[in-house]
Amino acid sequence: MAEEFFWSESDEPHALRRRQMLAAYPEIKELFGPDPSGFFxxxxxxxxxxxxAALVRDLGWPFIVLLAYFFGAFLNHNLFLAIHELSHNLVFATPLLNKILGIFANLPVGIPMSITFQKYHLDHHNYQGIQGLDVDIPSYSEGRIVRNTASKIVWVFFQLFFYALRPLFVNPKxxxxxxxxxxxxxxxxxxxxVYFAGYKPLAFLILSTFLGGGLHPMAGHFISEHYVFQKGQETYSYYGPLNLLTWNVGYHNEHHDFPRIPGSKLYKLKQIAPEFYEGLASHSSWIEVIYRYITDPTIGPFCRTIRRPENNMLCRRLNEMGIKKSS
Structure with a gap:
């Protein structure tokens, strides 16, 4: 298993590919902008x-857990990725309306996260691979502790906690x-x-969030997006049926190349410029991604690409303006 992150001496790959694609296909700009159908x-x-949630109030706990895993988890993870879409202002034209809709989409998740997610997620795009700024990267503590199959099972099961709590320790805002x-x-x-329906409906919603973020097919995207499965490539797309339930977040190279394109149109980007993606490794199953992450002794939290701030275009520009941005 890797003992250290994969260091890159170059900028993240998406800015360069974006310029090349726009030069070859300027019509890509027609895909930019919000998709109001996301509201419905x-x-x-x-x-x-x-x-x-209201219907589970009279069910026993075993049935509530099963329903949360096999039904509620799919819906709450869908809402989590709707919040991801809203963080890029891709439903309404104004940030205000996207924020309000994000708070509304957050309600069945059970735990407030919409606004905080947006703060950190935009950093992930702007400072991809820079420790301390891109909090999507596991900490050194995670890499040192998660060293075998058993610890990886535990890590994947609780990965939503790591995903949510890591920013508070790495880059508190x-x-x-x-x-x-x-x-x-x-x-x-x-x-x-709780007042109108009791504790079980709320427990169902929180279980749906927790179970859907762990050992669950929907959570495979957490690992598939940026964990290095092929040396030299740091972002991976998934082309499989679960894109239908996840706002096409599987088109992840496409999303990082053009964050201004809504998920509903990302497949069109690949259709317009297929040659830019044909040579890239991709995934066809999130279940397989989770299985391989857990069982492959060479893959672990350190299988991520990182870079220094001086190798990030935005950091260089900020430094030129006298605004120091360091990890």
Whole structure:
């Protein structure tokens, strides 16, 4: 198993590929901009999950757990990736409306995360591979502890906790007004749900979030997106059926190349410029990704590509302006 991250002396690959693709296919710009149909998709899933939660109030706990894993987890993970879409302002034209819809999409998740996610996720795009700024990268502590199959099973099962808590330790950011609004809306919703339907519906929602972020097919994208499965490549796309439930987040090279294209149109990007993606390794099964991550002794948390700030174009520009951005 790797004892250290894979160091790159070059900038992340997406900025260069973006320039090359736009030079060859300027019509790609026609794909830019929000997709308002996302509002109806999000509203439908939120209402469906709330109805499902209300219906479990009289079920036994074994049935609630099974329903959370085989049904609720798919819906809550869909909402998590809807929040990802909203973090890029890809449903409405104005950031304000995207933030509000993100707080609404957050309600069935049970735990406030929409606003905080946006803060850190945009850093992931701007500073890909820079430790301390790109908090998607596992910490050195995770790499040193997760060393065998047993520890990787535990890590994958609880990876949503690592994903959510890592930023607070690696790059803490002070909360603001929007975080307070996100928290207030979530607490009011959770309290109302418990008051009118009891604790089981809320437990169902939180279980759906937790189980859907661990040993679950939907959670395979956490590993498939940037863990190095082929040396020299740091971002991977997934071309499989679960894209239908995940806002096409599997088109991950495409997404990083053009974050301004909504998930509903990413497949068109690949159709317009297929030669830019044909030579890249990709995944066809998120279940296989999880299985391989757990069982392959050469793959672990250190299988990520990292770079120094001076090898990031945005960091260089900020430094030229006298704004130091370091990991």
């Amino acid at each position: 998709k999000i509203s439908g899933v939120v209402l469906l999950q709330i109805c499902a 002070p909360p603001g007004l929007w975080e307070a609004l996100n928290l207030s809306a979530q607490l009011l919703f959770d309290a109302a749900l």
